[in-house]
Amino acid sequence: MTQDKSLARKAYWRANLGLMGVLLTIWFVVSFGFGILLRPWLDLVSLGGAPLGFWFAQQGSILTFILLIFYYAWAMNRLEARFAERLGSDDIPDPAGEDAS
Amino acid sequence: MTATLFWTGFFVITSFALYIGIAIASRVGSTDEFYVAGHHVPPVFNGMATAADWMSAASFLSMAGLIAFSGYDGSVFLMGWTGGYVLLALLLAPYLRRFGKFTVPDFIGDRYYSDTARVVAVICAIFVSFTYIAGQMQGVGIAFSRFLEIPIEAGVIIGGLVVLMYATLGGMKGITYTQVAQYCVMIFAFMTPAIFISLQLTGSPVPQLGLVGNVADGTPLLMKLDGMLTELGFAPYTDGSKSTFDVFAITLALMAGTAGLPHVIVRFFTVPKAADARKSAGWALLFIGILYLTAPAVAVFARTNFIATVNESVYDAGTTDLVEGESETPDWFHRWENTGLLAFEDRNGDGRIQYRADPEVNEVTTLNRDIFVLANPEIANLPGWVIGLVVAGGIAAALSTAAGLLLVISSSISHDLCRKVLFKSMTDRQELLIARLSATGAVLIAILAGIYPPGFVASVVALAFGLAAASFFPAILLGIFWQRMSKEGAIAGMVTGLGVTGAYILTYKIFGWIPNNAEHWFLGVSPEGFGTIGMIISFAVSVTVSLLTPAPPPEVRELVERIRAP
Numbered sequence: 026m027t028q029d030k031s032l033a034r035k036a037y038w039r040a041n042l043g044l045m046g047v048l049l050t051i052w053f054v055v056s057f058g059f060g061i062l063l064r065p066w067l068d069l070v071s072l073g074g075a076p077l078g079f080w081f082a083q084q085g086s087i088l089t090f091i092l093l094i095f096y097y098a099w100a101m102n103r104l105e106a107r108f109a110e111r112l113g114s115d116d117i118p119d120p121a122g123e124d125a126s
Numbered sequence: 127m128t129a130t131l132f133w134t135g136f137f138v139i140t141s142f143a144l145y146i147g148i149a150i151a152s153r154v155g156s157t158d159e160f161y162v163a164g165h166h167v168p169p170v171f172n173g174m175a176t177a178a179d180w181m182s183a184a185s186f187l188s189m190a191g192l193i194a195f196s197g198y199d200g201s202v203f204l205m206g207w208t209g210g211y212v213l214l215a216l217l218l219a220p221y222l223r224r225f226g227k228f229t230v231p232d233f234i235g236d237r238y239y240s241d242t243a244r245v246v247a248v249i250c251a252i253f254v255s256f257t258y259i260a261g262q263m264q265g266v267g268i269a270f271s272r273f274l275e276i277p278i279e280a281g282v283i284i285g286g287l288v289v290l291m292y293a294t295l296g297g298m299k300g301i302t303y304t305q306v307a308q309y310c311v312m313i314f315a316f317m318t319p320a321i322f323i324s325l326q327l328t329g330s331p332v333p334q335l336g337l338v339g340n341v342a343d344g345t346p347l348l349m350k351l352d353g354m355l356t357e358l359g360f361a362p363y364t365d366g367s368k369s370t371f372d373v374f375a376i377t378l379a380l381m382a383g384t385a386g387l388p389h390v391i392v393r394f395f396t397v398p399k400a401a402d403a404r405k406s407a408g409w410a411l412l413f414i415g416i417l418y419l420t421a422p423a424v425a426v427f428a429r430t431n432f433i434a435t436v437n438e439s440v441y442d443a444g445t446t447d448l449v450e451g452e453s454e455t456p457d458w459f460h461r462w463e464n465t466g467l468l469a470f471e472d473r474n475g476d477g478r479i480q481y482r483a484d485p486e487v488n489e490v491t492t493l494n495r496d497i498f499v500l501a502n503p504e505i506a507n508l509p510g511w512v513i514g515l516v517v518a519g520g521i522a523a524a525l526s527t528a529a530g531l532l533l534v535i536s537s538s539i540s541h542d543l544c545r546k547v548l549f550k551s552m553t554d555r556q557e558l559l560i561a562r563l564s565a566t567g568a569v570l571i572a573i574l575a576g577i578y579p580p581g582f583v584a585s586v587v588a589l590a591f592g593l594a595a596a597s598f599f600p601a602i603l604l605g606i607f608w609q610r611m612s613k614e615g616a617i618a619g620m621v622t623g624l625g626v627t628g629a630y631i632l633t634y635k636i637f638g639w640i641p642n643n644a645e646h647w648f649l650g651v652s653p654e655g656f657g658t659i660g661m662i663i664s665f666a667v668s669v670t671v672s673l674l675t676p677a678p679p680p681e682v683r684e685l686v687e688r689i690r691a692p
Contacts, residue, residue: 038690045216052212056205061374068364073338074346079364082201083193083422084334087208087415094215094408101220102401105692112692 033111040104048093056086133514134273141311141518142288145304145525149292152300157558160297161228161537167302167396173409175305176393178312178526180207180384180414182258183265185421186312186523191495193425198366200425202376202654208411208418209377210384213599215407218385220400221606224689228395229534230388230598231542237605238613239682241547246620248538250597251388255531255538256571257590258389262528263576266521273517282576285521289529290569293536294562298396301529308522313416315519318512319502320420323427326506333423351430358437359483363429372652379657383591386599389530392537400692428498431505436490437481441470446477455479458504467494528572536565589631592653596623596660604668609686615672623664630656 059067064078072080154160167175185207193200225233231251235244263282270281292300320333328336328347341347352362361367368376384390393410394403439455440446448454462468469492470479482488503512540561545552552560597620604611604619631653633639651659 034687034691037692048216049212052209056209056377057374060201060205061370061377071346073335074340075338075348076364079198079201079348080338082198083204084337084419086205087419090208090212091408091411091415093212094404094411097216098401098404098408101404105401108692 030112033108037104037108037112041101044097044100044104048097051089052093055081055089060086129510130513131274133511134517135514137511137514137518138270138274138521141307141522144307145288145292148303148307149295149300152296152303154295154297154299155558157228157541157554157561159299160558160561161533161541162392162395163297163299163302165396165398167398169397169402169406170409171302171306172393172397172402172406174309174413175302175526176390176406176410177413177417178305178309178522179393179530180390180410180527181312181417181523182527183262183269183520183524185417186316187265187496187499187520190421190424190428191498193422194429194498195495196366197361197363199368199373200422201366202368202373202380204418204422206377206380207384208414210381211407211411211414213381213385214390214394215404215411218391218602218606219394219403219407221689222391222602223394223397223403224400225685228392228541229537230391230602231538232546233605234598234601234616235542235546237682237685238601238611238616239679240613240617243601243613243617243620244542244546246617247598247601248542250593250620250624251534251538254387254590254594255389255534256575259528259531259535259568259572260575262524262531263572265524266528267576269517269520269524273513279577282573285525285528286569286573286576289525289532290566293529293532293569294565297561298392298533301533302396304529305526308526309413311515311522312519312526313413315515315522316417316499317420318515319506319508320424320427322506322508323431323502324423327427327431333420333427337423337426347426347430351426351433354430354433358433358481363426368652369650371650372655375651375655375658377655379595379655379661380591382595382599382661383593383657386594386597386602387590388538388594388598389527389534391598391602392534393530424502425498428502428505432498433481435505436479439479441472441477441479452478456505458501461504462497462501466492467497467500468492532565532568532572535568536561539564589628592627592631592657592660593624595657596627596664600661600664600668604665604672606686606689608669608672609683610672610677611668612672612675612678614675615668615670618671619664619668622667623660626663627657627660630660 059078060082064082067078067081068076070077156164158164189203192203222230222233225236227233227236229251231244231247234247235241263286266285267278267282270276270284271278274281276284292304296303321331324333324336325331328339328341330336330339337347339347341350348364352364356362366373394406397403397406435453435456436459438452440448440452441455443454459468459470463470468490471489471491473487473489474480480487480489500513500516503516540557544560545557600623601616601620605616630648634647634653647653648656648659
């Protein structure tokens, strides 16, 4: 593996971990934060007819989860496209083959 | 009920014919196709199949009722069973897909360069899947007996044979496309009554808007329900009774358990590439979300409607005179009494139904939680065919999950145990034959388990999630993100996680050695939430043991590099 490829791999992996860190923080905040730990305070406010903490626990968290996954899929495609040239996949042995089947 | 019986039979038979037709059209001839549908499933279809695979009879029939009775506490299931997909999409699925093989024990065995680790994974996978499948088969039997007037045993056998047919003929390919069809059946069956009930109660055709909306007199629906419940002595709907720490622990255990369940993970082996695995997890959660975002609304509608129409109603207008402002008990109440899911006992002899929290005065002596989904169509005054559709939907939910579990059991035996450990020189054809035979064996055992359900079926679902959270989840996660993780670390972690969690749940839920209540729980964590503690212990043991044992060989470091690279 060339020097540049190895650097590019490291940079790609770091970017991926950074993105994951941000998204998992949001994942934690909307469910464990808003839906559980902070619920007593959020419940003082209402969304329509529902206490906000209760709404996050039964609706808001799930909606956010869906958006998080689609955003991650989109952002990773963009990230991989950006690194595609520097990384190339020619030297990565892939015995089981993603397309081999 | 005869029209209902006709329509139920019609929908059940039509849907079965559809599943078998798909099975015949998708016969397979290689292990690659049998285990992972040749990696050819488009992400959207895989998302739908995952949704059907994931949503069992419990999600379809029982969850809304469970939430209706537990209010805020029910949130643990909603967040726990959906949040796991975020972990799956970000942390596990794309890497496991890039690994490129067939099963979860495959990954554990290769990553931890050890047949012992592989066998431990096989045992976990089979154990988790069998605990789950027994409940599914029982669900099919109950649906048959209750609605088609067929004995439970016959229902279980018919359901089992249908699954057997499409699972052995088509393997993963057959299962995938029947699951797509089953998803469509179940979501249509769930949403139709939900939309009509929402219209009836809140004037909004979107149940999620109805949930945050107002009732006819302008008060918010949830406030009205809270008020009704406190008046009858119940806890307010939007308040929970579980401790915050326990809610936290259960939610996390269900999330990690979801991400670690082998029948869910293998679905992501079937798409063409890692990017598709991520996208497909998004579709899966979207399709699951349609039901999971509707269920809490149905729960509120059902509970409100139950109190409004049943409480203080006149049970039999023929013998009791109606005072002005009173109404008669709705017809559906009488019909469901016949099934034994509902029972009324006129304790104070006033001819009216008093529904109260206090067991001394409560007159609704039996109230099965499944009734809220099953009786929904009648409560909303929908025609008989909708009930038939709901029954077909419940059976679809049970069969699709059973099929996914079956494949995990058969591939664990034929691929991981026979091909990889016991008879390494086996040919592809022989392996395929063994896969089909073990699927057949597993169906027969599942049929027996459905007919003679072990008494603890309901409580072992907690066990399945707890075990997956405390064994597979840490082992797979560290395997991908921590190169230093050694085979000794992985085996020690899985075995301790499994042992501690299993022992805790057995102690409280199955043998009852210690009373199952908050005072006696370790740190106040219920058996349902103990998977979280088990998982933390498993992580700690894995890391400690790995650091004390030799680092993995260079091939393994390369494997980890490869699955991380785009």
